[in-house]
Amino acid sequence: xxxxxxxxxxxxxxxxxxxxxxxxxxxxxxxxxxxxxxxxxxxxxxxxxxxxxxxxxxxxxxxxxxxxxxxxxxxxxxxxxxxxxxxxxxxxxxxxxxxxxxxxxxxxxxxxxxxxxxxxxxxxxxxxxxxxxxxxxxxxxxxxxxxxxxxxxxxxxxxxxxxxxxxxxxxxxxxxxxxxxxxxxxxxxxxxxxxxxxxxxxxxxxxxxxxxxxxxxxxxxxxxxxxxxxxxxxxxxxxxxxxxxxxxxxxxxxxxxxxxxxxxxxxxxxxxxxxxxxxxxxxxxxxxxxxxxxxxxxxxxxxxxxxxxxxxxxxxxxxxxxxxxxxxxxxxxxxxxxxxxxxxxxxxxxxxxxxxxxxxxxxxxxxxxxxxxxxxxxxxxxxxxxxxxxxxxxxxxxxxxxxxxxxxxxxxxxxxxxxxxxxxxxxxxxxxxxxxxxxxxxxxxxxxxxxxxxxxxxxxxxxxxxxxxxxxxxxxxxxxxxxxxxxxxxxxxxxxxxxxxxxxxxxxxxxxxxxxxxxxxxxxxxxxxxxxxxxxxxxxxxxxxxxxxxxxxxxxxxxxxxxxxxxxxxxxxxxxxxxxxxxxxxxxxxxxxxxx
Ligand code: GLU
Numbered sequence: 001x002x003x004x005x006x007x008x009x010x011x012x013x014x015x016x017x018x019x020x021x022x023x024x025x026x027x028x029x030x031x032x033x034x035x036x037x038x039x040x041x042x043x044x045x046x047x048x049x050x051x052x053x054x055x056x057x058x059x060x061x062x063x064x065x066x067x068x069x070x071x072x073x074x075x076x077x078x079x080x081x082x083x084x085x086x087x088x089x090x091x092x093x094x095x096x097x098x099x100x101x102x103x104x105x106x107x108x109x110x111x112x113x114x115x116x117x118x119x120x121x122x123x124x125x126x127x128x129x130x131x132x133x134x135x136x137x138x139x140x141x142x143x144x145x146x147x148x149x150x151x152x153x154x155x156x157x158x159x160x161x162x163x164x165x166x167x168x169x170x171x172x173x174x175x176x177x178x179x180x181x182x183x184x185x186x187x188x189x190x191x192x193x194x195x196x197x198x199x200x201x202x203x204x205x206x207x208x209x210x211x212x213x214x215x216x217x218x219x220x221x222x223x224x225x226x227x228x229x230x231x232x233x234x235x236x237x238x239x240x241x242x243x244x245x246x247x248x249x250x251x252x253x254x255x256x257x258x259x260x261x262x263x264x265x266x267x268x269x270x271x272x273x274x275x276x277x278x279x280x281x282x283x284x285x286x287x288x289x290x291x292x293x294x295x296x297x298x299x300x301x302x303x304x305x306x307x308x309x310x311x312x313x314x315x316x317x318x319x320x321x322x323x324x325x326x327x328x329x330x331x332x333x334x335x336x337x338x339x340x341x342x343x344x345x346x347x348x349x350x351x352x353x354x355x356x357x358x359x360x361x362x363x364x365x366x367x368x369x370x371x372x373x374x375x376x377x378x379x380x381x382x383x384x385x386x387x388x389x390x391x392x393x394x395x396x397x398x399x400x401x402x403x404x405x406x407x408x409x410x411x412x413x414x415x416x417x418x419x420x421x422x423x424x425x426x427x428x429x430x431x432x433x434x435x436x437x438x439x440x441x442x443x444x445x446x447x448x449x450x451x452x453x454x455x456x457x458x459x460x461x462x463x464x465x466x467x468x469x470x471x472x473x474x475x476x477x478x479x480x481x482x483x484x485x486x487x488x489x490x491x492x493x494x495x496x497x498x499x500x501x502x503x504x505x506x507x508x509x510x511x512x513x514x515x516x517x518x519x520x521x522x523x524x525x526x527x528x529x530x531x532x533x534x535x536x537x538x539x540x541x542x543x544x545x546x547x548x549x550x551x552x553x554x555x556x557x558x559x560x561x562x563x564x565x566x567x568x569x570x571x572x573x574x575x576x577x578x579x580x581x582x583x584x585x586x587x588x589x590x591x592x593x594x595x596x
Contacts, residue, residue, distance in 0.1 A: 034576065036575065041577035044411075044579065045408055050590050052167065063092075067420035070412065075144075079442055080406070080430045082425055085441040087105050088106070088475065089104060089475050091296065094155060107444055108140050109447055118453075130263065135432065136266060139447065140444060168221040168224040175214065179211050182209060185209065193259045219439055241272055294481045297309060298476060301348070307347070310368070314334070330547065331372060333547070334372045336499065341383060342368075344398050345456055346387070347359070349472065367392065380530055419567070421477035428445050450469075488516070520578045526558070533553065565580075
């Protein structure tokens with residue numbers, strides 16, 4: 001009964017006992033990172049959300065029904081990572097047709113945006129990241145709610161109205177604050193303190209909520225119920241749309257801010273017409289082969305599918321058959337550096353499909369892998385490949401591009417073999433830090449995923465802002481098929497490190513002989529084409545002694561990389577649902593019928 005702890009947490013919360021429980025007990029009891037069994041599975045970062053998804057599966061809902069109910073619950077318990085104020089990418093394997101489809105629910109820039117959107121007209125310089133983030137300018141039109149509705153319409157069996165109910169109840173009743181949640185508020189306290197709505201919800205009494213206390217959000221419960229009654233029109237064209245635009249154009253700055261803020265809080269320019277004009281996209285998934293498996297990922301405006309696919313192809317093309325663990329990690333680090341050089345140069349919302357196709361082709365991988373020397377690391381940053389060249393041809397080096405770390409990921413499978421891999425976000429942890437007054441959700445700062453100024457020297461930058469444009473993402477919801485059937489579904493948050501985390505998880509599982517839970521727990525490293533590898537200390541300590549003699553260098557340790565979830569499909573319908581044992585406070589995996 002491995003899923004029981006999650007249910008226990010839920011019922012304790014329901015009964016109102018959790019606030020009185022010792023916090024250590026509440027935090028320790030609720031999460032089970034691995035679950036094995038049959039009949040469907042859910043893996044998320046949060047016990048309440050996983051319990052809600054499992055409940056939908058038990059009552060006969062399919063993977064899409066469960067994914068939407070789970071996502072709505074994550075909007076309650078992970079409000080600084082995801083929610084209806086943001087966007088994301090939904091990847092779906094349909095067991096009946098054997099097809100993988102995607103929904104691009106990425107946020108969009110206002111119609112009035114130009115490539116100088118993040119340039120201060122006063123001095124012609126790009127805004128600082130924090131100045132841009134905590135402003136109305138950073139919020140794009142959210143795509144999350146439209147994604148949920150469309151996924152249910154296309155593949156689900158339940159209405160959006162019913163799918164929002166468990167999360168509305170959760171928001172009313174509240175959930176237990178854990179150390180991760182408290183820390184996320186603490187990290188954002190200075191910004192939240194600027195806004196009446198944000199501080200009222202998240203800084204009760206002027207301080208972050210205590211670990212073990214119950215966090216309720218009646219405004220969000222009401223918003224979910226309003227949407228359930230009136231449909232998504234109320235969000236995109238009705239009363240909620242009005243409140244979103246008002247928040248963006250007139251940020252609810254407190255007359256008596258609780259802390260100093262170094263920047264002016266700039267209003268944004270998003271309009272009701274921008275919200276009313278929001279449209280989902282349905283790009284074909286990226287597709288590449290690795291070790292006889294077929295890897296499906298998210299296409300532009302995410303760079304995730306292309307970059308993961310390219311990195312895997314390079315590893316496959318370059319790795320000698322006699323490879324040692326050090327060879328494998330060396331190739332992993334070189335492959336992701338090369339893939340990032342190409343992604344930064346070529347991938348943005350409007351990249352031609354033929355270019356994306358080329359970047360995940362085997363000939364391209366051969367052209368890139370031929371730069372790798374088994375005995376010596378490339379000097380970073382490496383140059384992008386030349387799309388018109390051959391051999392090892394490269395072009396002028398671009399500047400590495402960095403992005404923040406937040407977001408959440410969920411993986412769901414049902415008894416019929418349908419699979420959902422869904423990564424969604426409000427960008428930075430805490431988004432643009434503005435709660436929409438009276439509505440209980442935080443707005444995204446996704447537009448800061450655009451490059452504020454050109455990064456590629458004389459070459460065009462594919463990720464500058466533009467009217468109605470979607471910023472490039474790194475989100476990499478991935479579904480791997482073996483002989484046309486699901487083998488593995490996985491994804492992670494973590495900004496640009498998502499691409500390396502997903503690639504490394506696949507390397508761990510497919511090349512380094514690890515089980516899925518071992519692959520999940522293993523220490524991570526991220527080489528995104530800069531001089532120093534960003535790694536967890538455990539990776540540097542374990543593998544650094546073998547990798548540094550090859551010329552790899554490590555930058556400052558990362559406290560943790562990613563917060564992944566995954567499901568592996570094994571023989572006889574047996575599922576291994578897996579989430580983080582430790583990162584982000586540990587995740588929650590559950591199955592409908594646990595294996596004995
Ligand atoms: N905004 C990021 C992206 O789309 C994701 C945020 C994160 O995971 O930190 O790539």
